[in-house]
Amino acid sequence: MKFSFVSNLYCPKCGNTYETGKKHQLCTCGSPLLVEYDLEKVKNNLTRDEIKTREPTLWRYHELLPVEDESNIVTVGEGMTPLVSLHKVGKDMLLDNLYMKDEGLIPTGSFKARGAAVGVSKAKEVGVEELAMPTNGNAGAAWALYAARAGIKATIVMPNDAPKITRNEVALSGANLYLVNGLISDAGKIVGKAVNDYNLYDASTLKEPYRIEGKKTMGLEIAEQLNWKMPDVVLYPTGGGVGLIGIYKALKELRTLGWVEGKLPRLVAVQSTGCAPIVKAWEKKELESDFWPNSKTNAFGINVPKALGDFLVLDAVYGTNGCAVAVDDDLMLEEQKKVAEMEGSFICPEGAAVFAAARKLRKDGWIGQNETVVALNTGAGIKYPDTVQLRPEMLEKEDTIFKAVKNHK
Amino acid sequence: MKFSFVSNLYCPKCGNTYETGKKHQLCTCGSPLLVEYDLEKVKNNLTRDEIKTREPTLWRYHELLPVEDESNIVTVGEGMTPLVSLHKVGKDMLLDNLYMKDEGLIPTGSFKARGAAVGVSKAKEVGVEELAMPTNGNAGAAWALYAARAGIKATIVMPNDAPKITRNEVALSGANLYLVNGLISDAGKIVGKAVNDYNLYDASTLKEPYRIEGKKTMGLEIAEQLNWKMPDVVLYPTGGGVGLIGIYKALKELRTLGWVEGKLPRLVAVQSTGCAPIVKAWEKKELESDFWPNSKTNAFGINVPKALGDFLVLDAVYGTNGCAVAVDDDLMLEEQKKVAEMEGSFICPEGAAVFAAARKLRKDGWIGQNETVVALNTGAGIKYPDTVQLRPEMLEKEDTIFKAVKNHK
Numbered sequence: 001m002k003f004s005f006v007s008n009l010y011c012p013k014c015g016n017t018y019e020t021g022k023k024h025q026l027c028t029c030g031s032p033l034l035v036e037y038d039l040e041k042v043k044n045n046l047t048r049d050e051i052k053t054r055e056p057t058l059w060r061y062h063e064l065l066p067v068e069d070e071s072n073i074v075t076v077g078e079g080m081t082p083l084v085s086l087h088k089v090g091k092d093m094l095l096d097n098l099y100m101k102d103e104g105l106i107p108t109g110s111f112k113a114r115g116a117a118v119g120v121s122k123a124k125e126v127g128v129e130e131l132a133m134p135t136n137g138n139a140g141a142a143w144a145l146y147a148a149r150a151g152i153k154a155t156i157v158m159p160n161d162a163p164k165i166t167r168n169e170v171a172l173s174g175a176n177l178y179l180v181n182g183l184i185s186d187a188g189k190i191v192g193k194a195v196n197d198y199n200l201y202d203a204s205t206l207k208e209p210y211r212i213e214g215k216k217t218m219g220l221e222i223a224e225q226l227n228w229k230m231p232d233v234v235l236y237p238t239g240g241g242v243g244l245i246g247i248y249k250a251l252k253e254l255r256t257l258g259w260v261e262g263k264l265p266r267l268v269a270v271q272s273t274g275c276a277p278i279v280k281a282w283e284k285k286e287l288e289s290d291f292w293p294n295s296k297t298n299a300f301g302i303n304v305p306k307a308l309g310d311f312l313v314l315d316a317v318y319g320t321n322g323c324a325v326a327v328d329d330d331l332m333l334e335e336q337k338k339v340a341e342m343e344g345s346f347i348c349p350e351g352a353a354v355f356a357a358a359r360k361l362r363k364d365g366w367i368g369q370n371e372t373v374v375a376l377n378t379g380a381g382i383k384y385p386d387t388v389q390l391r392p393e394m395l396e397k398e399d400t401i402f403k404a405v406k407n408h409k
Numbered sequence: 410m411k412f413s414f415v416s417n418l419y420c421p422k423c424g425n426t427y428e429t430g431k432k433h434q435l436c437t438c439g440s441p442l443l444v445e446y447d448l449e450k451v452k453n454n455l456t457r458d459e460i461k462t463r464e465p466t467l468w469r470y471h472e473l474l475p476v477e478d479e480s481n482i483v484t485v486g487e488g489m490t491p492l493v494s495l496h497k498v499g500k501d502m503l504l505d506n507l508y509m510k511d512e513g514l515i516p517t518g519s520f521k522a523r524g525a526a527v528g529v530s531k532a533k534e535v536g537v538e539e540l541a542m543p544t545n546g547n548a549g550a551a552w553a554l555y556a557a558r559a560g561i562k563a564t565i566v567m568p569n570d571a572p573k574i575t576r577n578e579v580a581l582s583g584a585n586l587y588l589v590n591g592l593i594s595d596a597g598k599i600v601g602k603a604v605n606d607y608n609l610y611d612a613s614t615l616k617e618p619y620r621i622e623g624k625k626t627m628g629l630e631i632a633e634q635l636n637w638k639m640p641d642v643v644l645y646p647t648g649g650g651v652g653l654i655g656i657y658k659a660l661k662e663l664r665t666l667g668w669v670e671g672k673l674p675r676l677v678a679v680q681s682t683g684c685a686p687i688v689k690a691w692e693k694k695e696l697e698s699d700f701w702p703n704s705k706t707n708a709f710g711i712n713v714p715k716a717l718g719d720f721l722v723l724d725a726v727y728g729t730n731g732c733a734v735a736v737d738d739d740l741m742l743e744e745q746k747k748v749a750e751m752e753g754s755f756i757c758p759e760g761a762a763v764f765a766a767a768r769k770l771r772k773d774g775w776i777g778q779n780e781t782v783v784a785l786n787t788g789a790g791i792k793y794p795d796t797v798q799l800r801p802e803m804l805e806k807e808d809t810i811f812k813a814v815k816n817h818k
Binding site for chain 1: 518
């Protein structure tokens with residue numbers, strides 16, 4: 001029995017195809033490449049019941065992933081993160097069926113681990129020895145750590161303002177870490193030069209074809225966890241947008257397999273008002289976005305002024321009757337607090353943006369009260385401790401607590 | 410079909426029994442209470458195959474947990490953390506079968522979530538409205554967040570030196586947070602007074618009987634993940650020691666059920682040379698430990714000078730022909746680096762202590778080369794960013810990378 005039913009790479013712009021046994025980056029036309037599978041054979045060889053008995057990692061879907069030899073898998077147990085029911089926050093925004101896909105419960109504490117696990121595994125399979133990438137922090141941390149496990153050398157360049165903890169992760173992995181006095185786009189230029197000069201594997205967002213396949217597993221898992229019923233709406237914090245592209249691809253593959261039926265969920269690209277190129281393009285019904293100048297948001301992961309895959313993100317939004325919406329940073333922090341106080345979960349600012357967007361879309365009537373809504377929390381709040389303001393009282397050993405009780409009774 | 414086969418509470422010191430429908434703290438004799446199940450009925454009503462098909466959370470073992478009404482469960486998807494094979498680190502210490510149980514992949518990024526999930530759920534079931542506890546950080550964070558989800562008020566007191574991120578978690582949950590200029594034992598005294606003065610539920614380590622049951626699930630999962638074969642050795646970083654007590658209890662229950670056979674694994678209590686009361690007691694073959702004065706270690710979670718359940722920890726070690734071993738803080742940091750560079754995982758200092766201990770015991774011959782060894786990493790390294798030293802190079806936008814390549818080629 002085959003481990004993977006991958007068939008080839010193809011270009012969504014010019015239609016060119018490539019084989020998956022060799023290193024590939026962009027298409028000769030400059031577009032990102034996508035991965036194609038022989039879904040007819042998957043259909044004949046795999047059932048949903050079989051999947052149910054497998055280990056709770058994203059590799060339970062290995063037939064729909066690009067790694068062809070099981071021995072190339074680089075895993076520390078990523079995937080099958082919880083789909084948590086949020087009754088109280090849902091009620092607070094008049095939503096009867098609100099769920100959170102919690103990507104904080106994954107190696108490196110961020111959904112970037114999915115792309116890294118599949119991307120690094122496939123890089124190992126095609127013989128990559130050294131990779132380089134720019135990052136807003138979390139992707140670099142994930143790729144550095146998975147590369148370390150795979151025995152692949154890594155060079156990571158991140159903005160000086162990226163979350164501090166991600167520096168520690170990269171440094172501890174033994175990768176080469178550089179900071180740049182600029183944005184991820186500046187880091188990207190530096191990496192681009194290094195890739196050219198030294199013939200490195202470019203692991204930048206969408207410049208290798210396999211990160212999407214890792215992110216795709218979020219869509220596969222949401223479908224499985226809802227017992228193979230599709231939700232009505234999925235909201236996703238959108239920087240590079242790979243997750244949204246991946247979820248769209250996953251659901252289309254599942255529909256082709258006949259494992260889900262009916263309309264795809266409306267996909268929502270959530271951005272910050274400080275960096276909203278996709279929203280701007282969507283509002284004008286354009287097929288690509290423009291570079292967003294002077295971008296700024298506390299939700300660092302979605303500070304991406306121009307995404308290479310913007311046309312694919314917009315395609316996913318248009319193709320599902322979804323929408324794109326921008327929210328203020330202040331609203332994110334309010335939602336972060338609400339989710340902690342009501343639901344006991346410390347989500348990241350990007351995840352909080354999604355809840356702010358859900359509240360807005362519910363209020364506007366774009367989301368109906370009894371629709372099933374999945375909000376993607378892309379990482380653990382503990383990676384962003386500075387988002388929380390606190391002034392705890394300091395006691396001496398002989399002190400007694402008064403305030404706790406005074407507050408309550 | 411019954412959701413739980415809990416039968417009663419019992420005192421491991423004086424033998425007194427209590428019913429589980431009401432609030433209980435310590436036994437009247439001052440000992441912690443343990444939970445007993447009707448294992449004969451479990452045996453007749455549940456199979457290992459049935460468990461395999463359930464969701465990947467610790468609640469898959471609900472028959473062996475104390476919550477009697479499913480509606481009282483307070484969950485954000487905790488449990489079934491990965492058991493990761495560590496070939497390279499294993500090889501580095503001449504161990505053929507080294508596994509890491511990675512408790513970084515759980516809500517709040519620490520194994521404390523298990524105790525909190527089960528402890529808070531049962532607190533809700535018996536009608537608790539307000540709880541209080543001292544903490545070295547992670548337990549307080551977990552209990553505060555789960556209490557928020559349950560709608561239970563919480564008061565948390567932690568030493569000023571506890572990991573900073575855990576303060577943020579507690580504050581964001583809406584709990585009352587106090588710092589104390591002292592150790593967890595000082596925080597414990599302040600909580601003790603507040604509990605008495607205001608009739609709060611005392612959620613201190615082992616002062617309520619259900620936290621152990623949550624921690625027990627680590628033992629259940631290890632057995633299931635090794636396909637119901639027991640490992641030869643389990644190493645555990647030991648502060649309060651609840652996890653070790655829980656794993657011991659779990660494996661004995663599984664043996665009674667007939668789901669595992671043969672000798673229990675040798676349980677190893679790992680401490681720091683800066684705080685090693687259990688090790689000292691074990692070396693003298695004593696049944697209880699003495700207070701360790703002036704305790705100090707970077708592995709903050711195991712800075713517990715005198716554990717209330719010390720006699721139960723020592724019982725687990727003696728009962729399995731295990732041992733207790735102390736390691737230096739410096740060695741922990743070396744192991745933390747090795748695990749990141751070789752295996753791609755950023756573990757916490759307490760988890761790193763366990764690898765230092767495994768290396769020592771292997772070198773001494775106490776662990777054999779082909780034995781199956783499970784090391785407990787109790788939390789995510791990202792909760793302790795200050796353990797990593799780094800000096801990344803800063804680039805300007807127009808810079809080029811030289812060093813990366815010079816280093817490698």
